[in-house]
Amino acid sequence: MRQQMALGSFIFGLSRDFAYSGLVRKTDGGWVDLNILISKPKSSQVGQALETLSITGKSMYAVAMERLDELRALQALRVPLPLVDGIGRNWGLWRITSVTETQSEIIDDGTAMLNAWAIELTEFIHA
Structure with a gap:
């Protein structure tokens, strides 16, 4: 089965009618600027922050609602x-970190015909 990405047991991809269309990966270099009263700020290295991923997409019909519920169930486990x-x-x-959905074109039984969604992930490092 082809997939874009697997997060634990959850699969993103066309094969599950839940493909993402955008992925933003943010990596912090660990630099901060310390303001100095009489000169330019000084750069200081405080250590690299955790990476973050934002995965976004649009899916249709009740399948999207079901897949987002699956992601929320994984989120509720509170494990990396x-x-x-x-x-x-x-x-x-x-x-x-978060699961966001925006339902639109909702029909009479409450099913969203179009569902825009975003999943925010944060890297997990063992202590």
Whole structure:
């Protein structure tokens, strides 16, 4: 089965009618600027922050609502999950920071015909 990404047991991809269309990866260099009263700020290294990922997409019909409920169930476990991309690269452990959905074109039974969604992940490092 082809997939874009797997987060624990959850699979992103067309095969599950839940493909993402955007991924933003943020890596912090660990630099801060210390303001100095009589000169330019001084740079200081305080250590690299955790990486974050924002995965976004749009899905249709009740399938999208079901998949988002699956992600919320994983989030409720409150454990870090392995993240593996479609070419087999292991991205390490990640925690689900937030799951956001925007339902539109809702029909009479409450089903959203279009569902825009965003999943925010934060890298997990063992203590």
